[in-house]
Amino acid sequence: MSAISDQIVPRSGHGAWLVWLGAAAMAYLAVFALALSISAERLADNWTAALAQSATVRISAPPAELDAQTNATLEVLRTTPGIDEARVMSAQEQADLLAVWLGPDLPLDALPLPRMLEVFETAEGPDRQGLRLRLSAEAPSAIYDDHTQWRRPLIDAASRLRALSMLALALIGGVTGAIIALAASAALASNAQVIRVLRLVGARDRFIAHAFVRRMTRRAALGATIGTALGMLSVLGLPSLGPDATNGLGFQGLSWIAPLAVPVLAALVAWAAAMATAFAVLRGVT
Amino acid sequence: MIEFQDVAHDYGGGALFEGVTIALEPGSFHFLTGPSGAGKSTFLKLCYGELLPSRGTVTLQGTSLRQMSRDALAEMRNSIGVVHQDCQFLDHLDIRSNVALPLSTTGRAVSDRDVDDLLNWVGLRAQADALPPTLSGGERQRAALARAVIAAPRVLLADEPTGNLDWEMSQRLLSLMVELNRMGTAVLIATHDMNLIRTAKSQVAARVLRIAGRKLQSAGSDL
Numbered sequence: 001m002s003a004i005s006d007q008i009v010p011r012s013g014h015g016a017w018l019v020w021l022g023a024a025a026m027a028y029l030a031v032f033a034l035a036l037s038i039s040a041e042r043l044a045d046n047w048t049a050a051l052a053q054s055a056t057v058r059i060s061a062p063p064a065e066l067d068a069q070t071n072a073t074l075e076v077l078r079t080t081p082g083i084d085e086a087r088v089m090s091a092q093e094q095a096d097l098l099a100v101w102l103g104p105d106l107p108l109d110a111l112p113l114p115r116m117l118e119v120f121e122t123a124e125g126p127d128r129q130g131l132r133l134r135l136s137a138e139a140p141s142a143i144y145d146d147h148t149q150w151r152r153p154l155i156d157a158a159s160r161l162r163a164l165s166m167l168a169l170a171l172i173g174g175v176t177g178a179i180i181a182l183a184a185s186a187a188l189a190s191n192a193q194v195i196r197v198l199r200l201v202g203a204r205d206r207f208i209a210h211a212f213v214r215r216m217t218r219r220a221a222l223g224a225t226i227g228t229a230l231g232m233l234s235v236l237g238l239p240s241l242g243p244d245a246t247n248g249l250g251f252q253g254l255s256w257i258a259p260l261a262v263p264v265l266a267a268l269v270a271w272a273a274a275m276a277t278a279f280a281v282l283r284g285v286t
Numbered sequence: 287m288i289e290f291q292d293v294a295h296d297y298g299g300g301a302l303f304e305g306v307t308i309a310l311e312p313g314s315f316h317f318l319t320g321p322s323g324a325g326k327s328t329f330l331k332l333c334y335g336e337l338l339p340s341r342g343t344v345t346l347q348g349t350s351l352r353q354m355s356r357d358a359l360a361e362m363r364n365s366i367g368v369v370h371q372d373c374q375f376l377d378h379l380d381i382r383s384n385v386a387l388p389l390s391t392t393g394r395a396v397s398d399r400d401v402d403d404l405l406n407w408v409g410l411r412a413q414a415d416a417l418p419p420t421l422s423g424g425e426r427q428r429a430a431l432a433r434a435v436i437a438a439p440r441v442l443l444a445d446e447p448t449g450n451l452d453w454e455m456s457q458r459l460l461s462l463m464v465e466l467n468r469m470g471t472a473v474l475i476a477t478h479d480m481n482l483i484r485t486a487k488s489q490v491a492a493r494v495l496r497i498a499g500r501k502l503q504s505a506g507s508d509l
Contacts (some may be wrong), residue, residue, distance in 0.1 A: 004390040010378045195373050200336075201433065202364025203391035204357050283356075286336050 005211045011193060018186075019216055022179035023223030024230075024267050025107040030172045030266075031231025037165035038258060039249045044158030046077065051151045053125070056076045057086070057117040061141035070115055076134050077119060082126030086277060089116040121146075176220070177273040184277040185217055195285055209278035213271060220270030224263040232259050287312050287441060287472055287503040288333050293342035300327055303337055306342070306502045308495070310474060312440065315467045315490050318476040319505065320497035322439055326476040327371060329497065330443050334366045334472065335359050364392050365432030365473045367471075369444040371416065373426040375418035381429050383431050387436040401436065407462060408432045409455065425451035431459055441472045456482060 051107065057077070061069045070088060077086040094116055095108050128146060137140045191212075198208050235250050251258065287310055302325040310316060310333070318326050323425065331337040332344050335351050341465035344351045346362050367388075375384045384406065386396045405411045408428040413421060422431065427450055432444060442463060448456035461484060467473045467490055476482065486492050494505035 004383070004387075007379060007383070008376060049504045136498065152335055193374055197376055197387070198391060200334075200363065200368060200370075200374075200389055201388040202360050202362075203387075203438075207391055275388070279311075 005207065007215065008208075008211050009187070009215055010194070016183075016219055018269070019180060019183045020223040021220040022183075023176060023220040023270065024227035025173050026176040026179070027224035027227030027262050027266055028231040028234075030169060030262045031235060033165045033168040033172060033199060033285060034259055034262070035235050035250055037169065038251060038255050040158050040162035040165060042252070042255075044155050045163070047147065047151065047154045047158065050155075051147045053084075053121045055119040055144060055146040057119060057135070058114045058116040058143045059117070059139065059141050060143075060147065061139075065141070066115055069141055070117070072139040073117060073142045074134060076131070076138050077117070080126050080131050080134070082122050082124055083118040083119060083131075084122045087118055089118050099253045104280050119144075125248060145261050161200060174263070177269045180216055180270045180273040181221055184274040185281060187212055187216070187267055188278060188281040194281065194286075199285060205282045208282060212278050213274040215224035216223045216274040217271045221229060221263055224266030228233050228259055231262075232256070235259075287347065289343075289345040290332070290339075291343040291345065293332065293339045293344060294378045295325065295337070296340040297328065300341075301500055303497055304341070305498045306504060310441065310472050312472055313470050314472045314485070315492040316472075317466075317486070317492055317494045318497065319478065319480075319483070319494060320473060324464070324497040326446065326497060327445050329502075330368070330445050330476055333441070333443055334363055334368055349479070356375045363451070364388060364437060365440045367437070367439035367442045369427065369434045369442075369447045371445040371449070373423075373430040375426070375429070375433075377418050379415060381410060382416045383422070384418060385429060385432045385436055387433060392437075401457065404432045404436055405429075408459065424452070424455065427451060428455070428459065431462070435462070437464060439471060442466060442474070444475045444477075445471075446477055446479075447475060448477065448479055453481075457485065460486055460489075479483060 057071050057073055059066065059073060074086055074088070077083045091108055094113060095106055097116075098106055098108075098113075128144065132144050135144055195208060232251075238250055289309045291308045293306040294470075295302045306491055309355075313361055318329060328337060332339055332351075335344075335354065338344075338351055346354070346366075349358065349362075375381075376387070377401065382398070382401055382405065383390070386401050389396045402411060402414060404437075405414050408431060410425060413425060413429075418426065418429070427447055431444070431447055434444070443465070447463075448459060451459065456479070463473050463475070464486065472500065475482075475486075483492070483494060487494075496503050496505040
């Protein structure tokens with residue numbers, strides 16, 4: 001039956017190109033939206049990991065008390081559960097940090113810089129409220145900063161970027177469905193005689209619908225496969241961000257498998273849209 | 287098999303016919319006559335569910351058309367062979383494939399030999415591989431008849447099946463329909479061709495119906 005089902009719909013018609021090209025274009029865009037979504041998620045993970053288990057302590061004490069408060073702070077940190085390691089940053093490390101903002105020729109000796117301690121937390125982390133209370137008692141000028149005020153907006157931004165890319169994917173799926181539905185409707189309308197003859201000889205709606213839907217689905221899958229391949233090549237050709245490319249747009253490692261789902265999803269969307277359209281049209285034919 | 291119970295059909299604001307009550311029993315042979323526009327084609331369309339009656343009930347195999355699901359109607363049509371006046375085909379498929387459609391679209395086995403035998407019977411063996419648009423009007427009617435009978439229908443409905451045929455071919459097709467009727471197929475032919483009716487009545491107990499004045503009447507034995 002599938003042999004005749006493949007033949008009963010004439011092969012001509014502009015709808016074929018509409019489906020093919022539409023699916024290819026949508027798949028191409030879907031690959032980019034997917035790359036954006038995966039990159040945003042990776043970016044959020046990277047930022048979270050980079051900032052989550054680190055903190056700094058800033059000690060802005062008078063020069064006479066600076067060493068004493070530094071030692072007291074180190075002692076507090078050493079005896080606090082949830083602190084893995086703490087160390088005083090060197091003058092060069094502080095200069096490197098400030099050079100980004102103030103330039104490399106910074107006269108550090110002439111500036112009243114606070115002393116900076118780099119702190120590494122364990123996975124569980126310390127009781128930050130308790131730690132701050134102990135620091136205020138032992139080293140009143142020490143301020144513990146776990147980067148929360150920086151981390152949250154970054155993660156929020158990455159999450160929003162990811163949500164927007166998912167919305168883009170949903171829109172692409174919807175537009176693909178609309179294109180297929182339009183093409184299916186046009187194909188059914190231009191083959192009114194075919195449908196009438198088939199109903200006359202006793203063909204069921206399911207048989208007639210499948211004949212149209214199968215062809216639409218194949219065209220959509222083929223177009224989406226080509227669009228996906230082109231999209232993946234384009235993503236591959238994006239300029240590299242150098243050694244720290246993990247924050248760049250694109251797929252990495254196993255995430256290259258993700259776009260391979262695009263043709264499958266396109267075929268599913270095409271099948272569903274064409275099937276719904278076909279049955280809606282056929283209900284109007286006696 | 288096909289029953290009309292007080293059926294009326296409106297067309298363009300007025301009744302085309304009304305009060306039609308008739309049963310087409312298995313093995314019966316009917317001709318349907320009447321002036322052009324009287325509603326012969328409409329009557330046939332009501333017989334296989336392409337139209338629903340405006341009033342009254344049309345029953346196919348015991349089920350009212352109005353209560354029949356689309357799948358049930360499709361299954362029913364597979365047991366009703368129809369020859370339309372306009373003889374529509376799938377123009378991109380050859381005649382052999384078109385004739386086999388009642389079998390191939392319902393998952394039944396298609397024997398090329400059976401199809402060729404049937405095409406041979408209707409004089410279209412040489413045109414088996416031709417596309418429908420290349421056929422003459424008469425050839426299309428013969429192909430439509432072959433398609434209508436290939437699935438061994440229980441009912442055969444034909445709308446002017448010999449309108450474009452010469453006398454010899456008309457007789458040949460009539461013989462085919464008479465033969466099917468003898469095997470139990472109910473036959474209803476809408477026609478203007480009185481010679482065809484007279485010839486048929488000499489071969490089979492055919493009843494002649496006539497639509498006139500919005501009524502379906504039995505034309506009796508005066509033909």
